[in-house]
Amino acid sequence: MRPTSPLSLLACATLAAGAVVALPGAAATAAPTRLEAERAPAVCDGTIDADHTGHTGTGFCNGRNALGAAVTFTVDAPQAGSAAVTVRFANGTTTARPADVTVNGAAAASASFGPTGTWATWTTATFTVPLRQGGNTVRLSPTTAAGLANIDHLDADTGTTPPPSGPVLYAAPDGTEGASGTLSDPTTLTSALARVTPGGTVYLRGGTYRSARTVTIPADADGRPGDRTELFAHPGETPVLNFAAMAEDPANRGLALHASYWHVRGLVVEHAGDNGIFVGGSDNVIERTVTRFNRDTGLQLSRSASTTPREQWPARNLVLTARSHDNADSDGEDADGFAAKLTVGPGNVFRHAVAHNNIDDGWDLYTKTDTGPIGAVTVEDSLALHNGTLSDGTQNASGDRNGYKLGGEDIAVDHVVRRSIAYRNGKHGFTYNRNPGTMTVSDNVSVDNAQRNFSFDAGTSVFRNNTSCRTGGGTNDKTVGDADGSNQFWTGANGPRCSAYGGTLAWSFAADGRLVVTFGGTAATP
Known part of the structure; x- marks a missing residue:
């Protein structure tokens, strides 16, 4: 055992399906806490055996041989910090039995549990993992069908004073978990997120942060109203969160x-196996992010879990000066640029955002009968272009390929879309998509989309001062609802306003974050 350390640690463990865990631990004032795998509170999904000598206690856990079987430990730490976790194991085979280690749902470590020669030869593996103050869930999941090694016991001990929490922490791609988190001694991204205090700031130094596991900010890590917790790129630098090691999977x-x-x-977030950035909380600001090359929608707002009650659906989030492009799933029908769909609350806003070259839609506000209406979403001062075709020319016939898809399954939601542009998307520019609500559609420009520039076949939406143009032939717009003479829709010929939208489109973000779109070098003012 390790010597006494400065923080008490209470731990209880649940062993499920024969997985070996390397735990996160918090600092401890007492001796390391030993958890024998063969007795409560540990639970072994397998058999408790004693036929191989050298184990401690009365036996060991011989878990089932199964992919994804988990050992779960619940560790109660009086304060946040790093903990050394030591697992005693035996592996009488000739190949390692690896496992993923997560703490509170976030990736913490990897364990190999290599061969020990015989089943009666025991050795240990030690991991350093972050714990937050209070209860922590630590999970070891085997990553092959062989399952885990035999597990004798687990010792949890911080060993040293915990790294500091604080209002300002720095992380870097080459940071270390136990580092102080200063500019000169940066920590890791996951450690900084576990240690930052509410209302504090984590600065990410530039470079590539590679991970095969989701980086999670859990629901109990809220900032403060009026004093948000910040996850910022270090000034003048570009941190890239790269998840290329992930397989395509909804998890x-x-x-x-x-x-x-x-x-x-x-932040730039790329190559995730599902959404690049997923937002399940409320009252957040997502600003100046780039989500690209992910295997589902680049940035999506939806409820965190199927059990999340409607009153906790994500609400009042602002996505600002964001770009999302070249997101593509293998089926070609799910990866949009941005989405606030299925299960979102009221007040979510997209402003000065650009969605381009995504395999499906630029924006997706889909609803379905199973979950009912979502809260009204506002999209303003934004741009959707070339959706349905990736930057390398790839297309998929399964994709919807719209610029702004505003509904689904005949459920009425009164969205607001204003001062936005749809340009050369693979299907419609702006489409109601079976949303019969009273949407406000005003001051928008739609140019040369493959089918209709504006496609609203039902509902009572209000249309004001919209402009539709084509450089060649195309399908007439359809706008069922309240459309007065301030609009210039396309019904076979361009109106006079189209002279402002005939040149080549270009776009950029101004220094203050505003989206600037030009046609033929002249700024567009939808």
């Missing part, structure tokens, strides 16, 4: 923000 999101009152700014 494999990149950055998952389940907390509320956070401000995320300046």
Whole structure:
């Protein structure tokens, strides 16, 4: 055992399906806490055996041989910090039995549990993992069908004073978990997120942060109203969160923000196995992010879990000066640029955002009968272009390929879409998509989309001062609802306003974050 350390640690463990865990631990004032695998509170999904000598206690856990079987430990730590976790194991085979280690749902470590020669030869593996103050869930999941090694016991001990929490922490791609988190001694991204205090700031230094596991900000890590917790790029630098090691899977999101009152700014998130950035919390600001090459929608707002009650659906989030492009799933029908769909509350806003070259839609506000109406979403001062075709020319016939898809399954939601542009998307520019609500559609421009520039076949939406143009032939617009003479829709010929939208489109973000769109070098003012 390790010597006494300065923080008490209470731990209880649940062993499920024969997985070996390397735990996160918090600092301890007492001797290391030993958890014998063969007796309560540990639970072994397998058999408790004693036929191989050298174990401690009365036996060991011989878990089932199964992929994804888990050992779960619940560790109660009086304060946040790093803990050394030591697992005693035996592996009488000739190949390692690896496992993923997660703490509170976030990736913490990897364990190999290599061969020990015989089943009676025991050795240990030690991991350093972050714990937050209070209860922590630590999970070891085998990553092959062989399951885990035999597990004798687990010792949890911080060993040293915990790394500091604080209002300002720095992380870097080459940071270390136990580092102080200063500019000169940066820590890791996951350690900084576990240690930052509510209302504090994590600065990410530039470079590539590679991970095969979701980076999670859990629901109990809220910032404060009026004082959001910040996850910012270090000034003048570009941190890239790269998840290329992930397989395409709905569980494999990149950055998952389940907390509320956070401000995320300046990050690039790429190659996740599902959404690049997923937001399940409320009252967050996502600013100046780039989500690209992910295997589902680049940035999506939806409820955190199927059990999340409607009153906790994500609400009042602001996506600002964001770009989302070249997101593509293998089926070609799910990966949009941005989405606030299925299960979102009221007040979510997209402003000065650009969605381009995504395999499906630019924006998706889909609803379905199973979950009912969502809260009204506002999209303003934004741009959707070339959706349905990736930057390399790839297309998929399964994709919807719209610029702004505003509904689904005949459920009425009164969205607001204003001062936005749809340009050369693979199907419609703006489409109601079976949303019969009273949407406000005003001051928008739609140019040369493959089918209709404006497609609203039902509902009572209000249309004001919209402009539709084509450089060649195309399908007439359809706008069922309240459309007065301020609109210039396309019904076979361009109106006089189209002279302002005939040149080549270009776009950029101004220094203050505003989206600037030009046609033929002249700024567009929808």
